[in-house]
Amino acid sequence: MAPAKKNKKGEGFHSAAGLIRYFDAEEETSLKIDPRYVVAAGIISVIALELLKWKWPV
Helix, strand or coil, X not given: CCCCCCCCCCCCHHHHHHHHHHHHCCCXXXXXXXXXXXXXXXXXXXXXXXXXXXXXXX
């Protein structure tokens, strides 16, 4: 049976750490929307579409 190979430096979890740091960083100039507004917009959209379907059935 061959001996187990050791991981080379920079492979595996160590190389993925750079990607995690990249995606965790937020830009200062990005548009920030409160999550409550996104949920409210979704609920209002569903209600509006259901009312339109009720008013003008296809």
